[in-house]
Structure formats: C-alpha cells, structure tokens
Amino acid sequence: MSAKKKQAELIEEISGVNPLKCMKCGKCSASCPSYNEMDIKPHQFVSYVINEDVESLVNSASLWKCLSCFACVERCPRDVKPGKLIDAARQMVVRQKEQTYLSPDEIPELLDPELPQQLLVSAFRRYRR
Amino acid sequence: MKYSYYPGCTLRTKAKDLDDYARASAKALGFELEEIEDWQCCGGVYPLGTDEIATKLSCVRALNAAKEKEQELVTVCSACHHVMKRVNDDMKNVEDICTRANNYMELDEPYKGETNVLHFLEVLRDKVGFDELKKKVVNPLTGKKIGAYYGCLLLRPGKVLNFDNPENPKIMEDFIRAIGAEPVIYPYRNECCGGYISLKEKEMAENMCDKITESAEGFGADMLITACPLCMYNLNKSSRREIPVVYFTEILAEALGVKEVQA
Numbered sequence: 442m443s444a445k446k447k448q449a450e451l452i453e454e455i456s457g458v459n460p461l462k463c464m465k466c467g468k469c470s471a472s473c474p475s476y477n478e479m480d481i482k483p484h485q486f487v488s489y490v491i492n493e494d495v496e497s498l499v500n501s502a503s504l505w506k507c508l509s510c511f512a513c514v515e516r517c518p519r520d521v522k523p524g525k526l527i528d529a530a531r532q533m534v535v536r537q538k539e540q541t542y543l544s545p546d547e548i549p550e551l552l553d554p555e556l557p558q559q560l561l562v563s564a565f566r567r568y569r570r
Numbered sequence: 571m572k573y574s575y576y577p578g579c580t581l582r583t584k585a586k587d588l589d590d591y592a593r594a595s596a597k598a599l600g601f602e603l604e605e606i607e608d609w610q611c612c613g614g615v616y617p618l619g620t621d622e623i624a625t626k627l628s629c630v631r632a633l634n635a636a637k638e639k640e641q642e643l644v645t646v647c648s649a650c651h652h653v654m655k656r657v658n659d660d661m662k663n664v665e666d667i668c669t670r671a672n673n674y675m676e677l678d679e680p681y682k683g684e685t686n687v688l689h690f691l692e693v694l695r696d697k698v699g700f701d702e703l704k705k706k707v708v709n710p711l712t713g714k715k716i717g718a719y720y721g722c723l724l725l726r727p728g729k730v731l732n733f734d735n736p737e738n739p740k741i742m743e744d745f746i747r748a749i750g751a752e753p754v755i756y757p758y759r760n761e762c763c764g765g766y767i768s769l770k771e772k773e774m775a776e777n778m779c780d781k782i783t784e785s786a787e788g789f790g791a792d793m794l795i796t797a798c799p800l801c802m803y804n805l806n807k808s809s810r811r812e813i814p815v816v817y818f819t820e821i822l823a824e825a826l827g828v829k830e831v832q833a
Binding site for chain 1: 579583613617618625726737762767769771778802806
C-alpha cells in the first residue's frame with residue numbers, strides 16, 4: 442500500500458468518517474462560522490481524503506480555525522461529519538513529536554485575569570498531546 | 571430528591587458564581603446536589619477521535635460514581651455537560667470504546683452508560699417543572715428583556731445531547747418566562763462564540779462575539795444569559811458589547827430570593 446493511501450486510511454479510521462458519503466451540497470461550509478478564515482473549506486475536506494492528499498490537509502491553516510462547534514455535523518444531510526475529519530487531521534499533526542500548535546512557554550503572555558481554566562484545558566486538548 | 575453533582579474545574583475558580591447560585595437555587599427548589607468525591611476535570615472539549623480512550627476516563631469515573639450511588643448526574647457548565655453526555659453515549663453505544671475504557675478502569679462491575687446525565691436546566695424543565703418553578707419565584711424579573719445565549723456546547727450534536735431542538739431551542743426561553751421576564755429571540759443565539767479559539771486567535775473570537783451581541787442588542791435584549799464560563803469570557807471580550815452577560819443561575823437565585831444569601 443502506498444504511503445499516501447495509508448495516510449488517507451488513517452484519517453478515516455481516526456475520524457470514523459466515510460468521505461464517499463458526501464454529495465457536495467455545501468451545507469457544512471455555509472454553516473461554518475470560521476469559513477472566511479479557512480484556506481481549505483469544510484466541504485473540500487472530503488475530496489483531499491478521497492484523492493489521498495492528506496499532506497495538504499495536515500498543512501492547512503483550517504485545522505487551527507475550526508471551533509468544533511458541530512454546526513457542520515448537525516446540518517449534514519448525509520451524516521458525513523466534516524468536523525470530525527478536521528479534528529482527525531489535527532490529531533495527526535499534534536500526535537507527532539514536537540508538532541504542536543500550543544507550547545507551555547507561550548501561555549504566560551496569553552493569560553489575563555478573567556481567563557477561565559476551561560479555556561486552557563480545552564486548548565491544550567485540541568492543540569497538543 | 572438527591573443528585574450526584576459534577577461542578578468541573580472552572581466552577582471552582584473563575585466561575586464560582588455559576589456554582590454558588592446553582593447550589594443556593596437547588597436548595598430553594600427542594601433538591602440536593604451531592605458533589606462527587608475526587609472528581610477530575612472533563613478536559614473541556616470532547617475528544618473526537620474514535621481511538622481516544624484515556625482522555626475520556628475522568629468522565630467515566632464520575633459517571634460510575636453516580637451509578638454506584640444510584641443517582642442521576644447533574645452538571646451546570648455547558649462544557650462539562652457536553653463532554654459528560656457524549657462520553658456516556660460512547661459507553662452506552664460504542665462497544666469498542668466501552669470495552670477498552672473498562673479494561674483501564676477495572677471496576678467490580680463494568681460501566682456501560684447506565685447513569686442519566688442532566689444539565690441543571692433539564693432538571694428545572696423535566697424534574698422541577700417550569701410551572702412549579704414559577705410558583706416558587708418571589709422576585710419576578712418583570713419587564714426584563716433577556717436573550718438566551720445557547721452557543722454550541724449545550725445543543726450539538728442534537729441526537730447525542732438530546733437537550734432541545736438544536737436549531738430552534740426553547741428551554742432557556744421557557745426558563746426566562748418562568749422567572750417572570752420576557753425572552754428575546756435573536757438569530758445568533760445558537761452560533762458558536764469561538765470557544766477555545768480565543769486563546770490564540772483572539773480577533774476571530776472577538777468578531778464572532780461582536781455578531782452575537784449586536785444581534786441580541788438589535789432584537790431588543792437588555793441582558794444575555796449563558797451557562798458556559800467560556801462563552802461568558804468570550805462575550806465579555808466583545809469590543810462592541812453594551813449589554814451585560816450573566817450566568818442563568820444568577821438570575822434564577824435572584825428570582826428565588828436567595829441571591830443575597832450567597833453574595
């Protein structure tokens with residue numbers, strides 16, 4: 442099996458998503474509050490997996506713009522769950538050594554007196570291992 | 571009636587109001603919140619990967635503690651409620667996760683999602699009843715126009731959280747009516763506030779919250795209520811915001827006449 446195919450299968454496995462179910466209606470992108478900030482849009486994610494181009498996906502800025510708000514998942518008429526696909530791509534990055542979007546060294550300058558603990562634990566869980 | 575209670579990390583610290591007013595209100599309404607011993611943080615966000623097990627165990631421990639006491643489990647924080655319900659759904663319906671989590675836990679009897687998880691608002695609706703709540707109100711918030719801010723964590727995914735209609739919810743509006751105020755329906759009430767994005771992409775979260783507060787103000791709300799400390803934080807950072815944002819438990823305690831006892 443090619444390395445590319447392996448990557449595509451891994452993302453399907455982590456996410457539990459079958460990209461072939463997508464019928465490209467675009468509801469996910471239309472619902473996404475982060476749409477304008479994303480380079481690869483939610484409805485395009487499935488195509489990258491089908492085309493076995495996981496490399497572009499894991500290098501996409503979209504991974505760090507998704508809020509996991511589940512608007513795309515709720516509104517998908519085919520139950521594809523684009524938000525879970527994006528998270529799987531994010532996991533493929535942060536599970537690797539030294540690959541993280543948040544370093545403990547950055548934390549002090551990001552803090553302010555009102556910042557809730559919930560924000561820190563949530564960000565740590567999404568951005569690093 | 572006695573429930574197992576899971577406050578969560580932020581209700582012990584930055585969101586003490588949310589917790590204090592919930593406990594005082596529960597007492598006034600005649601039910602007891604018995605805090606689970608040695609509970610651990612839920613992690614704030616639900617781990618989405620199908621292979622995530624260890625990150626779900628703190629919830630499994632809390633859920634099992636409630637099961638052992640034969641109590642339903644109550645949360646107040648939107649995030650805890652979200653993570654707890656989704657992990658419970660995994661334990662109930664996803665065999666692989668259930669088996670692997672139980673292998674870690676080594677309980678006398680495996681946990682298989684038996685505990686019923688309730689948000690405090692669900693207790694008000696389904697256990698106390700909004701009609702009963704109305705009878706116990708001593709300081710009705712007459713004339714107050716209140717916008718309910720649901721955000722994402724309480725509602726979605728609708729099939730798992732089973733909290734209310736995810737696109738057109740009414741539980742918080744019914745709550746607002748029960749305490750004598752007038753609910754304001756506005757389009758952005760179930761849009762995400764930005765959540766954890768506000769740690770690193772501060773401007774993005776601010777833009778999102780600007781839309782929410784503008785929408786609520788535009789529809790005539792003079793106050794927003796939330797159940798989530800992170801929504802509260804993000805909404806308060808909205809630069810154009812004028813209306814105050816308060817926890818739903820605070821106005822509940824006020825209506826029940828127990829706010830001062832806590833303050």
